[in-house]
Amino acid sequence: MTQRRPTSFDIAALAGVSQPTVSRALSGNPSVSAETRARVLAAAEELHYKVDKNASGLRRQHSRTLALLFFEERSVDGALINPFYLSMLGPMVRKCALCGYDLLISFQQLSSDWHVDYEDSRKADGIILLGYGDYIEYQPLLERLVERGTHFVRWGSAGEVQIGATVSSDNEQGGFDATEHLLQGGRRTIAFVGTAQPGYPEFLDRWRGYCRALRASGMEPDEQLRADAEPSEESGRAAVAELLRRGVAFDAIFAASDVAAIGAMHALQTLGRAIPQEVAIVGFDDIPAASLSSPPLSTVTQDARGAGEALVDALIEAIEAGTAKSRLLPVRLTVRESSKTP
Amino acid sequence: MTQRRPTSFDIAALAGVSQPTVSRALSGNPSVSAETRARVLAAAEELHYKVDKNASGLRRQHSRTLALLFFEERSVDGALINPFYLSMLGPMVRKCALCGYDLLISFQQLSSDWHVDYEDSRKADGIILLGYGDYIEYQPLLERLVERGTHFVRWGSAGEVQIGATVSSDNEQGGFDATEHLLQGGRRTIAFVGTAQPGYPEFLDRWRGYCRALRASGMEPDEQLRADAEPSEESGRAAVAELLRRGVAFDAIFAASDVAAIGAMHALQTLGRAIPQEVAIVGFDDIPAASLSSPPLSTVTQDARGAGEALVDALIEAIEAGTAKSRLLPVRLTVRESSKTP
DNA sequence: CGCCGCTATACATACGTATTCACCCCGATT
DNA sequence: AATCGGGGTGAATACGTATGTATAGCGGCG
Numbered sequence: 238m239t240q241r242r243p244t245s246f247d248i249a250a251l252a253g254v255s256q257p258t259v260s261r262a263l264s265g266n267p268s269v270s271a272e273t274r275a276r277v278l279a280a281a282e283e284l285h286y287k288v289d290k291n292a293s294g295l296r297r298q299h300s301r302t303l304a305l306l307f308f309e310e311r312s313v314d315g316a317l318i319n320p321f322y323l324s325m326l327g328p329m330v331r332k333c334a335l336c337g338y339d340l341l342i343s344f345q346q347l348s349s350d351w352h353v354d355y356e357d358s359r360k361a362d363g364i365i366l367l368g369y370g371d372y373i374e375y376q377p378l379l380e381r382l383v384e385r386g387t388h389f390v391r392w393g394s395a396g397e398v399q400i401g402a403t404v405s406s407d408n409e410q411g412g413f414d415a416t417e418h419l420l421q422g423g424r425r426t427i428a429f430v431g432t433a434q435p436g437y438p439e440f441l442d443r444w445r446g447y448c449r450a451l452r453a454s455g456m457e458p459d460e461q462l463r464a465d466a467e468p469s470e471e472s473g474r475a476a477v478a479e480l481l482r483r484g485v486a487f488d489a490i491f492a493a494s495d496v497a498a499i500g501a502m503h504a505l506q507t508l509g510r511a512i513p514q515e516v517a518i519v520g521f522d523d524i525p526a527a528s529l530s531s532p533p534l535s536t537v538t539q540d541a542r543g544a545g546e547a548l549v550d551a552l553i554e555a556i557e558a559g560t561a562k563s564r565l566l567p568v569r570l571t572v573r574e575s576s577k578t579p
Numbered sequence: 580m581t582q583r584r585p586t587s588f589d590i591a592a593l594a595g596v597s598q599p600t601v602s603r604a605l606s607g608n609p610s611v612s613a614e615t616r617a618r619v620l621a622a623a624e625e626l627h628y629k630v631d632k633n634a635s636g637l638r639r640q641h642s643r644t645l646a647l648l649f650f651e652e653r654s655v656d657g658a659l660i661n662p663f664y665l666s667m668l669g670p671m672v673r674k675c676a677l678c679g680y681d682l683l684i685s686f687q688q689l690s691s692d693w694h695v696d697y698e699d700s701r702k703a704d705g706i707i708l709l710g711y712g713d714y715i716e717y718q719p720l721l722e723r724l725v726e727r728g729t730h731f732v733r734w735g736s737a738g739e740v741q742i743g744a745t746v747s748s749d750n751e752q753g754g755f756d757a758t759e760h761l762l763q764g765g766r767r768t769i770a771f772v773g774t775a776q777p778g779y780p781e782f783l784d785r786w787r788g789y790c791r792a793l794r795a796s797g798m799e800p801d802e803q804l805r806a807d808a809e810p811s812e813e814s815g816r817a818a819v820a821e822l823l824r825r826g827v828a829f830d831a832i833f834a835a836s837d838v839a840a841i842g843a844m845h846a847l848q849t850l851g852r853a854i855p856q857e858v859a860i861v862g863f864d865d866i867p868a869a870s871l872s873s874p875p876l877s878t879v880t881q882d883a884r885g886a887g888e889a890l891v892d893a894l895i896e897a898i899e900a901g902t903a904k905s906r907l908l909p910v911r912l913t914v915r916e917s918s919k920t921p
Numbered sequence: 922c923g924c925c926g927c928t929a930t931a932c933a934t935a936c937g938t939a940t941t942c943a944c945c946c947c948g949a950t951t
Numbered sequence: 952a953a954t955c956g957g958g959g960t961g962a963a964t965a966c967g968t969a970t971g972t973a974t975a976g977c978g979g980c981g
Contacts, residue, residue, distance in 0.1 A: 242701075244967055255931050260969055270929065285727075287700040291642065292967035294633035295936050302683075307669075320867065323665045327649075330686055339702060341644075342682050344672055358629040359584075360681060385627075470871060499871050506873065525662070526868035529812060529841050531848065586937055597961050602939055612959065634937035637966050 243284040251280040263288065294359065302339040303552055304361035305329065308368030308375065320524050321539060322367050322392075328545030329365070336553055338362075363388035363552045376400070390552040390561065392544070393438065402561040404547045408439045408521075411537040411568040412446025413453075415491050415519040418535075418570055420454050422578040424489035424517055427451070429458075430476040430501055431493025431521075432465040440493040443521060447491055461485045466497040473500020481508075488516060489576070495520035495527045495536055502530065502575065517576040532574030540566050585626040593622040605630065636701065644681040645894055646703035647671065650710030650717065662866050663881060664709050664734075670887030671707070678895055680704075705730035705894045718742070732894040732903065734886070735780065744903040746889045750781045753879040753910040754788025755795075757833050757861040760877075760912055762796050764920040766831035766859055769793070771800075772818040772843055773835025773863075774807040782835040785863060789833055803827045808839040815842020823850075830858060831918070837862035837869045837878055844872065844917065859918040874916030882908050 245259040252259065254273060262269045262277035294300045307322065333340045341361055364382070366389055368375065379400045382389055390402045419427050429447050431440045448458045461483055464476035473492060480487060492498035498520030502512055510516050512532055520527060523538035547564045555561035587601040594601065596615060604611045604619035636642045649664065675682045683703055706724070708731055710717065721742045724731055732744045761769050771789050773782045790800045803825055806818035815834060822829060834840035840862030844854055852858050854874055862869060865880035889906045897903035
C-alpha cells in the first residue's frame, strides 16, 4: 500500500522513451509517432498511470474544472434547492465529462466572497451561477466577477441585468402557449396565479406571454384575475382564496409555478370545484409532483437536459473563446388531465 | 485584464518578508510571529491573493477535495436521480465547506473505470458512493478500490456487502414504526407494497421491520399481503391491482417507497376506495410530492441533512484517520392525512 | 558530396507552493 | 564573559507535468 504512485517518468522508463514524449503521447500531440504512442499507452495502462491533475493544472495554468454555484438565500436549511436545478445537475455533469471538464459544486451562503475563490485559487476555470430569480441584488457581485476577468454564465431571465451570458427558458413563449391552450379549450376567464413583481423575473415573462395570448384572441388582461403567489403550495391556496374573495368568476388558472398550481388545485378541490370540468389548470416547470398529482397537472415543461448542456456549453465557450452569447431555450406544453376540455 | 495573478512571492515582497514566511503565515504555522502574520494577511488581502490549489496540492500530495459518485444505471437519460440523494446534496456541500473540502461530482456511466480516476489523478482524496440499492454487482469494483488504497464511503444498506464504511438510514426501524403506527390506528390487515428481493436491500430491511411490528402485536406476516413493487408510480398501481386480483382484504398499506405509495393511492382512488377511511397508507422517503398529494401522504422521513453530513464526516475520518466506522441514522415517522384513524 | 529541411525525440526549464535545513539574534545559563 | 538555546526567518529544494529549444537521423536536391 505504501507503493508510490507512478509518474510520467516511470512510464517513460517502461516505454523506453523520455518523460516529455510520454506527456506528448498522452495529450495527443501529433509529433509523436504512432508506434511510440502505442508503447507509451501500453505502459501507462500497465501501471495504472493517470496524469496528476495538480501538476498538470499547475503547468498549464488551468484546472479543466467548472464550478457550480447555487444562490439560495431563501432556503436556510438548504433542503429546498429548486428542483429544476437539481434536474439539470445530471445533464451538466455528463456534458462536462464529455467535454473533459470536472464539475465542482458549492453554495453561496457561507462566506460573502466565496464565489471568487474558485477562480482565484485556480480550482475552476469558470463558474455557473444558479439562482432563483433576482440577480439585481447580486449585480455588484457580477461586476466584481467581470472586473477580475472571471468567466461565468448564469441561469435565469436575461431581462433585468445585462451582464455576462445568460441561459434561460423561453418563459414568455411558455406563458403564451399555456394560455393559448386554455383558450383553445374554450376557457374565457383565465386567472393568473403568480406575482408579476421583480424578484421573480421569470414570472414576469410568463405573465407577459399570458397577456400576449389574451390579446391575440382579442381579449384584454384583467387585473382582477391576477393573484400574487410565490412558488409554494400555501401561496397557491391563498391565491385562490383571494380570487374568490374578490368575487371574480374564472374557468381556468394559469399558474406561474407547479407548486402554486398544486396548491390552487387543492384549494379548489376542498371547495368542491371539479378539475378540469369547472376549472382548468396549467402550471409551469413540470416538477416530478406534477405528474403524480390528481388529476395530473398540465404544465409547461422546461428542458432540463438542454438547459444543463447549454449552460456548460456557454461557459466552455466563454473560457475557450473568451466570450459567449446568451441562449434562449424552447419550452414544451405538456397536456395532462387538469386542463382537458370538458 | 492581462495582469498576472499574484503569487506568494508578490505577497512576500509587499509584506517585506520571504515567500516561505508567507506560506507559513497563511497556513497558521505557529512559528510565525503575530505581527508578521498580520502584515502578511494584510498584503494578501490587498492583492486579492488566494493560494493556488494546483501548486498547493502538488506540493502536499492531496487535493482537499471529495468526489461524489452517483451510480444510477437504471436512469438512462439521467433526469431521475433518486430525489433523496439530491436532498443530501446541499448538506454535503455545506459540510464539506465547513471542513475545508471541495466537492466534485460525477456519474458512473460514461466509462467503466471512471470512478478510480479521481483518486488516481489526485483530483480527489476520497469518494462518496451513492447508488440505489444493489452493491452486489459492484463488489468487484469496491474490491479494486480497497486494493488501491482508495478512501471511500457508501450510502445504503450495510447488510449485503461488508466492505468499506457505510452510512444508512435505520430502514428496519422505519418499517417497524410505520407498521406499528398503522396497528395503533386499529388496522389489522396491512399490505406491504415493495419487493423483498435483493436489488433493493433497503426494501428488505423495511420488510423486516414490518414483520417485527406485526409479531410484536402477536400477528404473523401473510405472504398474500405482500405485493412486489419497484419505486415507481405504475409499479404501485400494479401492486394494488395484484392484491385485488388475489382477493385478499386489507385495510392499510405500508409501501416501501413514496412513489409506489402514491401510485397505490391513485389506484385505490380510481376504484372509489376512500383514503384513509377504508384504506390507510404510509410510504417511505418523504419526497416533496408526499406532502403535495391528496390526501397528504404519511411517510417515514429520512434525515437528509444528517445523512449528507454523516457521509462527509465518515469519509474525512477515513482519509485523515485511515479508517472509519459505519453509521446508522435514525428515521422519523411523519403522520399526515393518509393514515389518520377514521 | 555537402547542405537543407523535415521528423521524431531528448534536454532543460518553469509553473507556485510547502517544507527541511541552516542561520541569526537575543536573553539566559554556566 | 562565553556559550547555549530557542524563537523567528531566509535559502534551497522537490512535487509532476508541459513546452520551448536543441539535437539526431534521414532522404532529396543542387
